[in-house]
Amino acid sequence: MTEIFQRFGKPLGGCFVVLVLLWLAGMVLVPGIFMINSSLRPHLPPPLRGGDQDVYLFDNFAYLINHSNHGQIFLKTVWSSALVTMATLLLCYPVAYWLAQVASKWQMRVMLVLMLVPYLMNEVLRGLAWYIILALAGPLNAGLMALGLLDEPVRWYGDGGVVAGMAYAYVLFMLFPICNAIATLEKDQISAARDLGSSAWRIHWRIVLPHAKVGVATGCVFVFMMAAGSYVAPALLGAPGSRWFTQIVYEWFFEIGNWNRGAAYGVALMAMCLSVVLGLLALFRVNLTSAIK
């Protein structure tokens, strides 16, 4: 805080602080309180709101827990988001290492441009691209069949398609934090470990990964949160049997019109995300400030 005042002076620094507080209050705090408030109240027609029946209850949460299907979908969303996180991590770590420590400046620039180009497009369009690729008569099936790996086309839409689409959509959010972290690793550290007789595997496990853990934690938090809250990829690439929890939240709000139950579902998702984030940070022994930095 004092840093802000020192850098920008009291009037301008004060403006920034006030703006941030307004943003926090208007975009995070008030909507959050509103959500929690309505999640705890029953869904009533307008004339009855504020009347005798409008009391605080856990009914909406109980509905989620007791529902034959929704609890399961909730858990599947958590599990699939974790899967997306793991998949992007496994994919990104070697690439990030190569970019940050091995590649020449020229190679790095070309790679970054190639990776960024698809992200100039809208997320929906990118999802649609996967929709086309994974179609029954799409290029993936055609290619695999031409190679003789498949006898008949496979229906990719469903959980597999959703995970693939999301991994693609969020891969850079994993790549950049890890890449940044590894780029700050002194090359001599790797040389010293090798000189002392370390195998490549041990160098990564003992030297590179501990150094990159803040980046890894940040990437995992980003990807997990976005996957759990994603709507486009499941809507496009899912199948009737592979509903995502966000789709159910959407239905409560905009199709069924029960905002209270929708709010309860949303709060449940938010609470889960928050606990996973804190769990991840604890697992990596990273505190929130260093992760944000």
Next chain:
Amino acid sequence: MNCAENIRTSFSVLDTLLSEKAGNAAGDMLVASGCPPSAVRLSDVEMDFGGTQAIKRLSLDVKKGEFFSILGPSGCGKTTLLRLISGFLQPTAGQVFINGRNMLSVPSNKRATAMIFQSLALFPFMTVWENVAFGLEARGVGKSERRREAERLLELVALPGYGARMPSELSGGQRQRVAIARALAIKPEVLLLDEPLSALDLKLRQHMRTELRDLQKRTGVTFFYITHDQSEALAMSDRVAVMNAGALQQVGTPQQLYSQPATQFVASFVGETNAIAGVVVSSASGTAVLDGPDGRFTGRCLAGLQPGMRACLYVRPEALNLEANGYENSLPLTMERFDFEGAFAIAKAVVSGGTEPRQISLTISQRNLSEAPAVGAAFRAGFSSQDAIILPDD
């Protein structure tokens, strides 16, 4: 106890450990008949980095148990040379031998060398003892034994009980000692040192010179030392190789490099010197005559110097006398100023009558200072032909 004392203690204890190893090495050499193989041998090594030649065809022999230094300005390729020996780089051409074994396609983690980095490169996320024992961990030594060995080494470098600390909690000198303990843990045949003293302050650096030298002498481990500091190289080494622009200029004892430089680069890079340019008039049996704008001078020369060649005569400041009588050579000078250094003074004088003003340095001992010409006075400085050397232009 101040830092320097600390380090002195650490090294004296360290010797105990290393002398065991040296004893074993001596025993091995007795068993093997004939000449022991060189600790490090480079044969016609070349190194290219995308078109630029960092190392030009170079051969070098470092004897077992020698304190060998590579001295050169920054960017001369000396660190590249070190990396070729440690295995971080593979030469474009030529071969590297360590203890007589060809190191072609032997990776750095399989070589009998240990490197001390300029940055020390301690692992910041590991405790001190884990740092020291890292080489043993990579060799599959069990945890309890690793811990014991690390504690033993830490005791030897006078850091007992520091095992549980993190490197960031140590001072610069302590970190240096951890780096040495870490390198010694893997019992290397050759210790490669990449300007390890450059980060220390002057006083500690001068102290460490003596200590490193003593340590090396008493233990017999081969030290391969890289530096751009000529006084460091001259003070510590058995032999020094002077390097410039990717090529070796001269290999010899510090004394040889100082009194018999083979090239103009060595003459001017090693120690202080005065250069007088001119053209060779005659040369015969190790003596040559040089004629230039400042006069005609006689000096020693090496074979191959022909009359008509452009050359320079080099004479050290301490070889110049305030008296010209009785010397073959004399130089007309005007005194400019004195830099008092304590036991002696450096006098700066300009050549009189030259086309452009050039400064000449003379060392004047404390005793002769009262008889020295006053500032502004003209005088003739004499020097013997034995104290001057004439080297051809490159």
